[in-house]
Amino acid sequence: MLPACVGLIPFGLVCGVGAAAAGVDFPGALGMSAIIFSGAAQILVVQLYADGAPVAVIVLTCFVAGLRFLMYSAAMAPYFRPLPARWQNGLAFLLTDQAFAVSVRRFSATHDPRGGALHFLGGGGALWLMWQLTNAIGFLAGNVIPASWSLEFAVPLCFIALVAPVLRDVPAIVSAVTAGGSVLALAALPMQLNLIVAGVIGIVAGTLTDLARERWKAH
Amino acid sequence: MEGALNIWLVILAVGALNYLSRLSFIAAFGRCSMPAWLARPLKFVPAAMLAALVLPMIVAVPSPDAIVWANPKALAAIAAAVVAFHTRSALKTLAVGMLTLWLVQWLLRVAG
Secondary structure (H helix, E strand, O other): OHHHHHHHHHHHHHHHHHHHHOOOOHHHHHHHHHHHOOHHHHHHHHHHHHOOOOHHHHHHHHHHHOOHHHHHHHHHHHHHOOOOHHHHHHHHHOOOHHHHHHHHHHHHHOOOHHHHHHHHHHHHHHHHHHHHHHHHHHHHHHHHOOHHHOHHHHHHHHHHHHHHHHOOOHHHHHHHHHHHHHHHHOOOOHHHHHHHHHHHHHHHHHHHHHHHHHHHHHO | OHHHHHHHHHHHHHHHHHHHHHHHHHHHOOOOOOOHHHHHHHHOHHHHHHHHHHHHHHOEOOOOOOOEOOOHHHHHHHHHHHHHHHHOOHHHHHHHHHHHHHHHHHHHHHHO
């Protein structure tokens, strides 16, 4: 989890800086990092909040972006199954992109669910603490970081680190390319609705390609 | 005050939905596993949503008709994507991406 923790530092700083720039107050910024605990969702909230988007649009956009957690949850479920419900409820909160990326490999390598869970709890807890700390520092010290460092570029880089490794088959590439193309083509839509529309277009395109490929293989 | 109220409404709603999404199949496993019709589209959520989030951040979009593809951030993003694809390391991706960006920006300043 240590490399994931270090990788999170610039991302957390940028989330804090973004919250301050969007006019969210300090308790609000802390609330976002502590409760939402998802860089992608926080960046979306801050961007949309600054644009004056209605609450419903912000929540809906974050919900679609957060659908990936359903997939993580299903992938981790077999490993969490031997644990008591209380543990499952607590550990689920720590299931972030980074924790998932690290743990899914670790859990599949070990046959000791309790050890795996403890590792997940320790690593996930450390990620959470690091996230609060970097978000708070970013909020308070945002203006100290020179703009010429282009620290905001850490945000797309963190997303690239998550997305590039999954682009290993044709349907996934089709999904990413159609979503990326759509988001630019639809940039004129108000309230950044292009994000959610492009996301759905990409998901549908990937699914159809996957189905078509399966059918083609079966013949 | 209204703004402050709204942001807390957003925080609680997004936080709750995020948590329920994370908990969903961990809590439900045993009673039901993920149905195939849901599993297939969900597979593409990260690729589609993350691509949709990333693209506007790396290509300058002054207007939909004038997308600037050739800029330091797009170049650095491509370098970072190659590293991410081959190493799966967030740290190396960040390092290569930031260093490439700084290098290209510096070259442009020196050349310009």
